[in-house]
Amino acid sequence: MTSIDFTQENRLPLSAVFFLIIVSMKNATKQLWPVLLVIFVSKDDFKLFWKIIIALLVILLFGVIRGVLMYRNFTYAVKGDELIVKKGVLKKTTLSIPLHKIQNISNRQGFWQQILDITTLSVDTAGSTKSEMEIYLDIKTSDAFKEFILHSKKESIATQTNESESETAETHEPAQVLKTYFYDTRQLMLAAISRNHLRGLSIMLLLFFSAFNQLGESLQKQMLEYTWAYIPKTASLIYWLTVIVFILIISMVLNFVHTCLKYYNLNVNLYDNRVTYKAGLIKNIQQVIHLDKIQVIVQTANVFEKMLNTSSLRVHQFLNLGEKAQKEVAFFLPGFLQSRQLTENIYPEMTTEEFSEVHSKKNFFRRQLYFYAGIPTAILTGLAFFDIRSLYLIVPVLAIAATAAWFRYRKSRAEIGNRYVQVYAGVFGDKISTLKVSNIQSVKLRQSIFQERTQTASVVISTRWASLNIPFLEEQTAREVVDYLLFRLEFEN
Known part of the structure; x- marks a missing residue:
C-alpha cells in the first residue's frame, strides 16, 4: 500500500510529465496537420528536410510547454465527500465531484504509459456520457487511490443513509479477492485460434477484390495474362481456391496476433461486490464491473470454439448517468474455458435455482x-x-x-426461475443470455398475424442493455411466462 495521504492535494508522478508532453504533441499534430500539409507541398526556397525539422521543433516546443504547465497545475484530493481535481494550462479549473455520483472507475494503459509505468484512472459520474476526469498515476498509486475512493464513497453513502457510526468508522482494509481467472499460454492460444476467422476472411476478400477493381483495365488485363501464362486455365478453380486459402491463412495470422496482443496477461478478479478486468500488451485496459449493476451475461460459442470445447463470455454493466445519459461498460473473454464457472460465481444463487423450461414450437x-x-x-x-x-x-x-x-429451432428455448432467466439461441454456434429477474425493465407478449393463426406468441424481455426474444411459444404458455415474470419482477422490486 502507498503512504500517500489522499485527503491532501497531491501532484501527478514525475513520469506523467513526459506522457503529458507526448499527448500535447499528438494533439498539436492532429490540429495542425492541414497547415503542415500545405507548408510541405508549397513551392519555396526551403527544402523539405528543413521544413520537417522546423515543424518537429515547433511541435516539440509546444508539447513541452503545455505538458509542463498541465503537470504544474494538476492536483487531486478527496476532501470530505467530494473528489476535487484542479487542472488547466493558462486557465485553471477546479472540478468537484460528489463521491456518491461516481458510477464507475476504470484504468487504461497505452503503449507509452507502459513504458513510463503509469496508467490513466478514468472516473465516470452521473451526469456525463464520457469520463468526467482522467488522472495519470503510477500503477500502485492508482490502485490505492481507486480503493480509497470506493471506500470513501461507501462511507459517504452510509452517512447519508444514517447508518450507525460503528459501521462507517471501520478501518479500511483492501477488499479480498474471492476468485481469480487468467489466461495461461495454452488458453491464450485457444482464444486466438477459436476466433471467427470466416469474418476476417470475408473482410480481406472484399478488400482484395475492391483493390483489384480499382486497377485500370489495362493493368488488370496484364495481371491476368501474366497469371494465365504460368497457370493453365483448366486449373483456374484450383488457383482461386489457393488464393482464398492463402488469404484465410493471412486472416488467421492477423487474428492470432491481434488476440494475443489484446488479451495478453488477462486477469479477472472476483470480489464480493465487483469484478475487475485487466488485459493487454501494447494497450493495457482495466475495468471495474459492479455486480449489482450487471445487466446480462452472454456466453457464446462459435464453430471453432465448440470444436475446442471453449466459449466466449461478455459481461454487460449498464450505468445510469442521469435522466437521459446512459453508458454501457462491458468486458469480453474469448475462448474462455471457465465461462460457466465465472457466470455461476457472479450469480451464486443460480446453482440452486429451479428452472422451468419452455421451447419454441415447430x-x-x-x-x-x-x-x-x-x-x-x-x-x-x-x-x-x-x-x-x-x-x-x-x-x-x-x-x-x-x-x-x-x-435455430432446436436451440431456441428458455429456462425461467424465480430469480434468473436464461435464453438460449444460435444457429451453428450457441448463445446463452443470463439475466436477473430484478434487472428486467419490461415483459411483452408479441403476436403477429401468422402467429395468431397458429396460436403461438413470442415473449420479449427488455433490459437496459437489450431485448431478449423467446420466439413462437404456445400462446397459453407465452401468457403464463409473461404473467409469471411480471409477478416475480414486482416481488423482487
Whole structure:
C-alpha cells in the first residue's frame, strides 16, 4: 500500500510529465496537420528536410510547454465527500465531484504509459456520457487511490443513509479477492485460434477484390495474362481456391496476433461486490464491473470454439448517468474455458435455482426456413434470367437453409426461475443470455398475424442493455411466462 495521504492535494508522478508532453504533441499534430500539409507541398526556397525539422521543433516546443504547465497545475484530493481535481494550462479549473455520483472507475494503459509505468484512472459520474476526469498515476498509486475512493464513497453513502457510526468508522482494509481467472499460454492460444476467422476472411476478400477493381483495365488485363501464362486455365478453380486459402491463412495470422496482443496477461478478479478486468500488451485496459449493476451475461460459442470445447463470455454493466445519459461498460473473454464457472460465481444463487423450461414450437422452424431459403432463392431465380447456371445453386442453398433453420429451432428455448432467466439461441454456434429477474425493465407478449393463426406468441424481455426474444411459444404458455415474470419482477422490486 502507498503512504500517500489522499485527503491532501497531491501532484501527478514525475513520469506523467513526459506522457503529458507526448499527448500535447499528438494533439498539436492532429490540429495542425492541414497547415503542415500545405507548408510541405508549397513551392519555396526551403527544402523539405528543413521544413520537417522546423515543424518537429515547433511541435516539440509546444508539447513541452503545455505538458509542463498541465503537470504544474494538476492536483487531486478527496476532501470530505467530494473528489476535487484542479487542472488547466493558462486557465485553471477546479472540478468537484460528489463521491456518491461516481458510477464507475476504470484504468487504461497505452503503449507509452507502459513504458513510463503509469496508467490513466478514468472516473465516470452521473451526469456525463464520457469520463468526467482522467488522472495519470503510477500503477500502485492508482490502485490505492481507486480503493480509497470506493471506500470513501461507501462511507459517504452510509452517512447519508444514517447508518450507525460503528459501521462507517471501520478501518479500511483492501477488499479480498474471492476468485481469480487468467489466461495461461495454452488458453491464450485457444482464444486466438477459436476466433471467427470466416469474418476476417470475408473482410480481406472484399478488400482484395475492391483493390483489384480499382486497377485500370489495362493493368488488370496484364495481371491476368501474366497469371494465365504460368497457370493453365483448366486449373483456374484450383488457383482461386489457393488464393482464398492463402488469404484465410493471412486472416488467421492477423487474428492470432491481434488476440494475443489484446488479451495478453488477462486477469479477472472476483470480489464480493465487483469484478475487475485487466488485459493487454501494447494497450493495457482495466475495468471495474459492479455486480449489482450487471445487466446480462452472454456466453457464446462459435464453430471453432465448440470444436475446442471453449466459449466466449461478455459481461454487460449498464450505468445510469442521469435522466437521459446512459453508458454501457462491458468486458469480453474469448475462448474462455471457465465461462460457466465465472457466470455461476457472479450469480451464486443460480446453482440452486429451479428452472422451468419452455421451447419454441415447430412453427418457428417453418418461418425460419421461409426466411433463410426464400430470399436467396428469389435472388438466384432473378439471376437465372441472365445466367441459367445460377439455378444450379438453388439445391445447395435450400439444403443449407433447412439445416440452419432446424438448428435455430432446436436451440431456441428458455429456462425461467424465480430469480434468473436464461435464453438460449444460435444457429451453428450457441448463445446463452443470463439475466436477473430484478434487472428486467419490461415483459411483452408479441403476436403477429401468422402467429395468431397458429396460436403461438413470442415473449420479449427488455433490459437496459437489450431485448431478449423467446420466439413462437404456445400462446397459453407465452401468457403464463409473461404473467409469471411480471409477478416475480414486482416481488423482487
